[in-house]
Amino acid sequence: GCSALKEISLPGSLAFIGSSAFSGCASLNEIVLPDSVTVVGESAFTGCTALASARLGGGLTALPMNLFSGCSALKEADIAPGASSIGAAAFAGCSALTEIILPEGISLIGGEAFSLCTNLTSVSLPASLTVIGDAAFNGCAKLSSVSLPDGLLSLGSAAFSGCSSLTSVIIPDSVRSMGSTVFYGCSSLQTVYIGDGAASVGDYAFYNCV
Numbered sequence: 006g007c008s009a010l011k012e013i014s015l016p017g018s019l020a021f022i023g024s025s026a027f028s029g030c031a032s033l034n035e036i037v038l039p040d041s042v043t044v045v046g047e048s049a050f051t052g053c054t055a056l057a058s059a060r061l062g063g064g065l066t067a068l069p070m071n072l073f074s075g076c077s078a079l080k081e082a083d084i085a086p087g088a089s090s091i092g093a094a095a096f097a098g099c100s101a102l103t104e105i106i107l108p109e110g111i112s113l114i115g116g117e118a119f120s121l122c123t124n125l126t127s128v129s130l131p132a133s134l135t136v137i138g139d140a141a142f143n144g145c146a147k148l149s150s151v152s153l154p155d156g157l158l159s160l161g162s163a164a165f166s167g168c169s170s171l172t173s174v175i176i177p178d179s180v181r182s183m184g185s186t187v188f189y190g191c192s193s194l195q196t197v198y199i200g201d202g203a204a205s206v207g208d209y210a211f212y213n214c215v
Contacts, residue, residue, distance in 0.1 A: 008032060011055075017041050020064075022049050031055055034078075040064045040085070047071055047092075054078060057101075063087035068095050070115065077101060086110050091118045093138065100124055107131050114141045116161065123147065130154050137164050139184065146170060149193075155179055160187050162207060169193060178202045185209055 008031045017039045024046030027033060033053045038045070040062035048071040050056060056076045061068070063085035070092035073079055079099045086108040093115035096102065104127040105119065111131050116138035119125060125145045132154045139161035142148060149170040153160075155177045162184030165171060171191045176183070178200035185207030188194060194214045199206070 015039055015042070020044070022046060024048055024069075025051065028052055034058070036060070038062045038065070045069055045072065048074065051075055057081065059083070061085060061088075068092050070094055072096070073099055075099075084108055089113070091115055093117055094120065097121060103127065105129070107134070109133055112136065114138055116140055117143065120144055132156060135159075137161055139163055140166065143167055153177055153180070158182075160184060162186055163189060166190055173197070176200050176203065181205070183207055183210055186212065189213055 010030045011032045019041055020043050022045045025048045028048050028051045031054050034055050035058045037060045041064055043064045047069045051071050051074045053076050055078050057078050058081045060083040065088045067090045068088055072095040074094045074097045077100050080101045090113040094117040097117050097120045100123045102122050103124050106129040109131045110133050112133050113136045117140045120140050120143040122145050124147055126147045128151050134154050135158045137160050140163040142165050143163050144167040146169045148168045156179050158181055160183045163186045166186050166189040169192045172193050173196035175198045179202055182205045186209045188211050189209055190213045
Protein backbone atom coordinates (compact mmCIF):
# COMPACT_ATOMS: atom_id res chain seq x y z
CA GLY A 6 0.00 0.00 0.00
CA CYS A 7 2.36 2.78 -1.23
CA SER A 8 -0.44 5.29 -0.85
CA ALA A 9 1.55 8.28 -2.19
CA LEU A 10 2.74 6.54 -5.38
CA LYS A 11 1.31 8.44 -8.39
CA GLU A 12 3.30 7.19 -11.38
CA ILE A 13 5.15 4.06 -12.36
CA SER A 14 7.01 3.18 -15.53
CA LEU A 15 7.30 -0.51 -16.34
CA PRO A 16 10.18 -1.72 -18.55
CA GLY A 17 9.71 -3.62 -21.79
CA SER A 18 11.67 -6.51 -20.29
CA LEU A 19 9.10 -7.16 -17.55
CA ALA A 20 7.32 -10.53 -17.78
CA PHE A 21 5.72 -11.12 -14.37
CA ILE A 22 3.80 -9.02 -11.82
CA GLY A 23 2.99 -10.76 -8.55
CA SER A 24 -0.21 -10.95 -6.55
CA SER A 25 -1.27 -7.70 -4.84
CA ALA A 26 1.88 -6.06 -6.21
CA PHE A 27 0.31 -2.59 -6.37
CA SER A 28 -2.75 -3.22 -4.22
CA GLY A 29 -3.80 -0.20 -2.19
CA CYS A 30 -1.66 2.31 -4.12
CA ALA A 31 -4.40 4.85 -3.64
CA SER A 32 -2.73 7.71 -5.57
CA LEU A 33 -1.72 5.76 -8.69
CA ASN A 34 -3.61 7.27 -11.62
CA GLU A 35 -2.46 5.31 -14.68
CA ILE A 36 -0.97 1.93 -15.52
CA VAL A 37 0.40 0.70 -18.83
CA LEU A 38 1.40 -2.95 -19.05
CA PRO A 39 3.90 -3.60 -21.86
CA ASP A 40 3.41 -6.50 -24.25
CA SER A 41 6.26 -8.31 -22.50
CA VAL A 42 4.08 -8.95 -19.43
CA THR A 43 2.59 -12.44 -19.70
CA VAL A 44 1.42 -13.09 -16.14
CA VAL A 45 -0.18 -10.80 -13.57
CA GLY A 46 -1.08 -12.15 -10.14
CA GLU A 47 -4.41 -11.89 -8.36
CA SER A 48 -5.47 -8.52 -6.94
CA ALA A 49 -2.47 -6.79 -8.51
CA PHE A 50 -4.19 -3.39 -8.55
CA THR A 51 -7.05 -3.93 -6.11
CA GLY A 52 -8.09 -0.79 -4.27
CA CYS A 53 -6.14 1.67 -6.43
CA THR A 54 -8.91 4.18 -5.92
CA ALA A 55 -7.37 6.99 -8.01
CA LEU A 56 -6.56 4.79 -11.01
CA ALA A 57 -8.35 6.33 -14.01
CA SER A 58 -6.73 4.58 -16.97
CA ALA A 59 -5.38 1.08 -17.57
CA ARG A 60 -3.86 -0.24 -20.77
CA LEU A 61 -3.13 -3.96 -20.89
CA GLY A 62 -0.65 -5.31 -23.43
CA GLY A 63 -1.17 -8.27 -25.74
CA GLY A 64 1.18 -10.56 -23.83
CA LEU A 65 -1.37 -11.40 -21.14
CA THR A 66 -3.03 -14.78 -21.60
CA ALA A 67 -5.59 -14.16 -18.85
CA LEU A 68 -6.77 -11.31 -16.65
CA PRO A 69 -6.57 -12.57 -13.06
CA MET A 70 -9.27 -12.40 -10.43
CA ASN A 71 -9.72 -9.10 -8.57
CA LEU A 72 -7.28 -7.39 -10.95
CA PHE A 73 -8.89 -3.94 -10.66
CA SER A 74 -11.50 -4.71 -8.02
CA GLY A 75 -12.56 -1.58 -6.18
CA CYS A 76 -10.79 0.81 -8.55
CA SER A 77 -13.67 3.24 -8.29
CA ALA A 78 -12.10 5.97 -10.47
CA LEU A 79 -11.28 3.69 -13.43
CA LYS A 80 -12.84 5.26 -16.54
CA GLU A 81 -10.80 3.64 -19.30
CA ALA A 82 -9.70 0.02 -19.63
CA ASP A 83 -7.99 -0.86 -22.89
CA ILE A 84 -7.47 -4.61 -23.28
CA ALA A 85 -5.25 -5.66 -26.18
CA PRO A 86 -6.06 -8.94 -27.99
CA GLY A 87 -4.28 -11.94 -26.49
CA ALA A 88 -6.12 -12.86 -23.29
CA SER A 89 -8.60 -15.74 -23.30
CA SER A 90 -10.40 -15.03 -20.03
CA ILE A 91 -11.48 -12.30 -17.62
CA GLY A 92 -11.03 -13.46 -14.04
CA ALA A 93 -13.61 -13.38 -11.28
CA ALA A 94 -14.29 -9.87 -9.95
CA ALA A 95 -11.57 -8.46 -12.23
CA PHE A 96 -13.40 -5.15 -12.57
CA ALA A 97 -15.91 -5.48 -9.73
CA GLY A 98 -16.92 -2.16 -8.23
CA CYS A 99 -15.30 -0.05 -10.96
CA SER A 100 -18.13 2.42 -10.65
CA ALA A 101 -16.66 5.06 -13.00
CA LEU A 102 -16.32 2.65 -15.92
CA THR A 103 -18.83 3.54 -18.65
CA GLU A 104 -17.71 1.35 -21.56
CA ILE A 105 -15.87 -1.92 -22.01
CA ILE A 106 -14.75 -3.52 -25.26
CA LEU A 107 -13.60 -7.13 -24.90
CA PRO A 108 -11.28 -8.21 -27.72
CA GLU A 109 -11.67 -11.26 -29.90
CA GLY A 110 -10.16 -14.37 -28.29
CA ILE A 111 -11.82 -14.03 -24.90
CA SER A 112 -13.97 -17.10 -24.26
CA LEU A 113 -14.78 -16.73 -20.54
CA ILE A 114 -16.01 -13.89 -18.36
CA GLY A 115 -15.62 -14.97 -14.75
CA GLY A 116 -18.09 -14.57 -11.91
CA GLU A 117 -18.70 -10.99 -10.77
CA ALA A 118 -16.18 -9.76 -13.34
CA PHE A 119 -18.05 -6.47 -13.86
CA SER A 120 -20.38 -6.65 -10.87
CA LEU A 121 -21.51 -3.29 -9.51
CA CYS A 122 -20.03 -1.28 -12.37
CA THR A 123 -22.94 1.04 -11.73
CA ASN A 124 -22.21 3.52 -14.55
CA LEU A 125 -21.47 0.95 -17.24
CA THR A 126 -23.67 1.77 -20.25
CA SER A 127 -21.97 -0.09 -23.11
CA VAL A 128 -20.48 -3.58 -23.38
CA SER A 129 -19.03 -5.12 -26.53
CA LEU A 130 -18.71 -8.90 -26.35
CA PRO A 131 -16.52 -10.87 -28.80
CA ALA A 132 -17.73 -13.67 -31.06
CA SER A 133 -15.29 -16.01 -29.27
CA LEU A 134 -17.19 -15.76 -25.97
CA THR A 135 -18.71 -19.04 -24.73
CA VAL A 136 -19.32 -18.54 -20.99
CA ILE A 137 -20.61 -15.62 -18.92
CA GLY A 138 -20.10 -16.47 -15.26
CA ASP A 139 -22.31 -16.03 -12.21
CA ALA A 140 -23.18 -12.39 -11.44
CA ALA A 141 -20.76 -11.22 -14.14
CA PHE A 142 -22.74 -8.00 -14.76
CA ASN A 143 -24.80 -8.00 -11.59
CA GLY A 144 -25.96 -4.54 -10.55
CA CYS A 145 -24.90 -2.74 -13.73
CA ALA A 146 -27.92 -0.50 -13.35
CA LYS A 147 -27.24 1.75 -16.37
CA LEU A 148 -26.60 -1.02 -18.90
CA SER A 149 -29.48 -0.59 -21.34
CA SER A 150 -28.55 -3.11 -24.04
CA VAL A 151 -26.25 -6.06 -24.60
CA SER A 152 -25.66 -8.16 -27.71
CA LEU A 153 -24.96 -11.78 -26.80
CA PRO A 154 -22.81 -13.43 -29.47
CA ASP A 155 -23.72 -16.54 -31.46
CA GLY A 156 -21.57 -19.28 -29.98
CA LEU A 157 -22.32 -18.37 -26.38
CA LEU A 158 -23.09 -21.60 -24.48
CA SER A 159 -24.09 -20.60 -20.96
CA LEU A 160 -25.27 -17.70 -18.85
CA GLY A 161 -24.44 -18.07 -15.17
CA SER A 162 -26.74 -17.43 -12.25
CA ALA A 163 -27.50 -13.74 -11.71
CA ALA A 164 -25.35 -12.87 -14.74
CA PHE A 165 -27.40 -9.74 -15.46
CA SER A 166 -29.44 -9.47 -12.28
CA GLY A 167 -30.21 -5.93 -11.20
CA CYS A 168 -29.55 -4.47 -14.65
CA SER A 169 -32.56 -2.25 -14.19
CA SER A 170 -32.09 -0.27 -17.44
CA LEU A 171 -31.94 -3.33 -19.70
CA THR A 172 -34.92 -3.16 -22.09
CA SER A 173 -34.49 -6.18 -24.36
CA VAL A 174 -32.39 -9.30 -24.69
CA ILE A 175 -31.91 -11.91 -27.41
CA ILE A 176 -30.59 -15.26 -26.22
CA PRO A 177 -28.90 -16.88 -29.23
CA ASP A 178 -29.68 -20.44 -30.33
CA SER A 179 -26.25 -21.59 -29.13
CA VAL A 180 -27.09 -21.01 -25.44
CA ARG A 181 -27.83 -24.30 -23.68
CA SER A 182 -28.32 -23.15 -20.10
CA MET A 183 -29.33 -20.07 -18.13
CA GLY A 184 -28.75 -20.04 -14.41
CA SER A 185 -31.11 -19.01 -11.64
CA THR A 186 -31.94 -15.29 -11.27
CA VAL A 187 -30.06 -14.59 -14.50
CA PHE A 188 -32.18 -11.50 -15.26
CA TYR A 189 -33.66 -11.04 -11.79
CA GLY A 190 -34.81 -7.49 -11.10
CA CYS A 191 -34.35 -6.24 -14.67
CA SER A 192 -37.33 -3.97 -14.14
CA SER A 193 -37.19 -2.24 -17.56
CA LEU A 194 -37.05 -5.47 -19.56
CA GLN A 195 -39.78 -5.46 -22.20
CA THR A 196 -38.69 -7.97 -24.85
CA VAL A 197 -36.99 -11.35 -24.46
CA TYR A 198 -36.18 -13.90 -27.16
CA ILE A 199 -34.94 -17.31 -26.04
CA GLY A 200 -33.24 -19.32 -28.77
CA ASP A 201 -34.08 -22.86 -29.83
CA GLY A 202 -31.01 -24.37 -28.15
CA ALA A 203 -32.04 -23.62 -24.56
CA ALA A 204 -32.27 -26.81 -22.48
CA SER A 205 -32.66 -25.23 -19.05
CA VAL A 206 -33.75 -21.93 -17.53
CA GLY A 207 -33.00 -21.60 -13.82
CA ASP A 208 -35.26 -20.65 -10.92
CA TYR A 209 -36.40 -17.03 -10.75
CA ALA A 210 -34.60 -16.33 -14.02
CA PHE A 211 -36.87 -13.39 -14.88
CA TYR A 212 -38.33 -12.72 -11.44
CA ASN A 213 -39.21 -9.10 -10.63
CA CYS A 214 -38.97 -8.01 -14.25
CA VAL A 215 -41.88 -5.61 -13.72
